[in-house]
Amino acid sequence: xxxxxxxxxxVQGLCKYYNSFALQDVSFQLPSGSILGLVGENGAGKTTLxxxxxxxxxxxxxxxxxxxxxxxxxxxxxxKQDIGVVLDEAYFPTVLNVKQVNKIMQHTYINWDKELFxxxxxxxxxxxxxxxxxxxxxxxxxxxxxxxxxxHPRLLVLDEATGGLDPMVRDEILDIFMDFTREExxxxxxxxxxxSDLEKICDYVAFLHKGRLQFCEEKDRLLEEYALxxxxxxxxxxxxxxxxxxxxxSAYGIEALVHKPQIxxxxxxxxxxxxxxxxxxxxxxxx
Amino acid sequence: MRALMLKDIYVLxxxxxxxxxxxxxxxxxxxxxxxSFIIFYAAMLTVSSMAYDEQSKWPxxxxxxxxxxxxxxxxxxxxxxxxxxGMTLLSMLQIFIDIEYVWVSLVVACVAMSFMAVILPxxxxxxxxxxxxxxxxxxxxxxxxxSAIGYISIVYGLNLPTDNYIVLLIACLIGVVLxxxxxxxxxxxxxxRRLLHD
Numbered sequence: 001x002x003x004x005x006x007x008x009x010x011v012q013g014l015c016k017y018y019n020s021f022a023l024q025d026v027s028f029q030l031p032s033g034s035i036l037g038l039v040g041e042n043g044a045g046k047t048t049l050x051x052x053x054x055x056x057x058x059x060x061x062x063x064x065x066x067x068x069x070x071x072x073x074x075x076x077x078x079x080k081q082d083i084g085v086v087l088d089e090a091y092f093p094t095v096l097n098v099k100q101v102n103k104i105m106q107h108t109y110i111n112w113d114k115e116l117f118x119x120x121x122x123x124x125x126x127x128x129x130x131x132x133x134x135x136x137x138x139x140x141x142x143x144x145x146x147x148x149x150x151x152h153p154r155l156l157v158l159d160e161a162t163g164g165l166d167p168m169v170r171d172e173i174l175d176i177f178m179d180f181t182r183e184e185x186x187x188x189x190x191x192x193x194x195x196s197d198l199e200k201i202c203d204y205v206a207f208l209h210k211g212r213l214q215f216c217e218e219k220d221r222l223l224e225e226y227a228l229x230x231x232x233x234x235x236x237x238x239x240x241x242x243x244x245x246x247x248x249x250s251a252y253g254i255e256a257l258v259h260k261p262q263i264x265x266x267x268x269x270x271x272x273x274x275x276x277x278x279x280x281x282x283x284x285x286x287x
Numbered sequence: 288m289r290a291l292m293l294k295d296i297y298v299l300x301x302x303x304x305x306x307x308x309x310x311x312x313x314x315x316x317x318x319x320x321x322x323s324f325i326i327f328y329a330a331m332l333t334v335s336s337m338a339y340d341e342q343s344k345w346p347x348x349x350x351x352x353x354x355x356x357x358x359x360x361x362x363x364x365x366x367x368x369x370x371x372x373g374m375t376l377l378s379m380l381q382i383f384i385d386i387e388y389v390w391v392s393l394v395v396a397c398v399a400m401s402f403m404a405v406i407l408p409x410x411x412x413x414x415x416x417x418x419x420x421x422x423x424x425x426x427x428x429x430x431x432x433x434s435a436i437g438y439i440s441i442v443y444g445l446n447l448p449t450d451n452y453i454v455l456l457i458a459c460l461i462g463v464v465l466x467x468x469x470x471x472x473x474x475x476x477x478x479x480r481r482l483l484h485d
Contacts, residue, residue, distance in 0.1 A: 051350075054350070054351045055483075056347070056350035057483055058483045077353055078353065080351070080353035081353050083351075085348070085352070087347065087348060087351065090348075091343060091344045091347055092343060092345065093297075093298045093342075093343045093345055094342075095297070095300075095301060096297055096298070100294075100297045103293060104290050104293050104297070107289040108290040108353060108354070157351075
């Protein structure tokens with residue numbers, strides 16, 4: 001689990017039950033000044049978790065403290081002035097144009113910064129008069145990101161915000177997110193399918209699988225301490241059971257994801273990527 | 288609240304332009320019924336704005352922004368009241384044709400606000416698709432009842448007590464205020480249930 005002094009997000013035992021899906025016992029912390037990447041397959045519960053964090057749906061159990069405040073308290077709605085949100089689509093009425101969005105947001109956010117918004121629009125090359133319905137998906141997402149950042153939030157919550165963007169723009173936007181966390185009290189929760197994005201900018205990675213949080217660790221620690229081993233069935237038996245996180249068995253032997261500090265140096269390990277770790281945890285045999 | 292109202296006005300701008308054209312045609316073609324149509328159409332614009340919201344999934348985003356459910360619900364009612372109020376004032380211009388249009392406009396405005404007070408909780412609860420179907424059914428029922436009353440009053444020679452128009456109007460207004468206050472509270476409760484416990 002991620003643990004640190006002051007946290008932008010603290011979640012404890014969060015649960016939400018639906019007929020065909022359940023988000024169960026999710027606990028993690030996002031330390032202030034950090035970027036936490038939330039990764040998981042479609043339907044893993046990422047959006048449900050984000051809705052729970054922002055009190056857009058009620059939890060069945062557990063609690064979430066956002067920027068030091070219980071999100072179930074009535075004045076949490078005021079705290080949202082300090083939170084920037086980008087969902088997987090822009091969700092602005094399609095008949096609006098950028099100028100109108102600017103006017104609406106001026107009346108929404110106390111700290112709305114027209115100049116910053118204009119700068120971001122310029123940086124993203126977004127036309128001011130074009131209707132939203134004529135925007136490409138990439139343009140819509142860029143507008144949503146500009147809106148989320150133009151009121152000087154302390155916390156950015158991004159749900160698949162980089163999806164649908166070309167690699168150049170994605171890279172540019174990831175840099176903006178990284179710049180954002182240069183300020184000590186700025187934090188980002190970024191949910192994404194694109195593991196390479198998370199690997200590039202995240203300090204912490206949380207992996208959600210079938211409604212359960214599999215891990216939430218410091219990214220560097222994950223990459224340092226997790227490794228792959230390729231062994232025959234016989235050699236595999238010599239590995240301490242508690243060090244094996246997941247494995248794949250084939251005709252040629254066993255490939256396993258292991259916790260390096262728990263195994264002897266005689267085993268030859270291979271460096272692993274975040275994507276390998278996640279794929280192993282999601283698809284490997286974990287018995 | 289101002290942000291939400293502004294958003295609704297921007298969203299309805301195009302429809303309002305179309306509305307003015309329809310209103311002129313309707314006023315020319317069916318002069319006597321134009322007042323009722325214009326005011327009822329104004330009441331329906333609130334539901335139209337909610338349909339646009341749903342189409343763009345705005346409610347999901349709104350829940351993440353610093354708007355309370357109370358503000359979201361209240362802004363829709365406020366929009367409806369302003370639209371009905373505006374259209375009622377416009378329709379009162381017919382005072383130059385016949386002074387009785389003023390009373391007719393005010394009574395129709397009260398009926399339209401009552402209609403809105405009944406329909407909005409259903410829309411907040413069920414969404415615009417099902418809510419709109421109910422709205423059409425209810426409008427047919429309202430017009431059926433009004434026509435029946437009109438027919439009966441013609442056949443039996445009944446007339447509204449014209450001397451007591453003001454008393455009748457005050458009673459109507461009190462009823463409308465109470466109905467709308469109850470409706471707002473119910474809508475907040477139903478919308479909370481629909482969104483938060485979805």
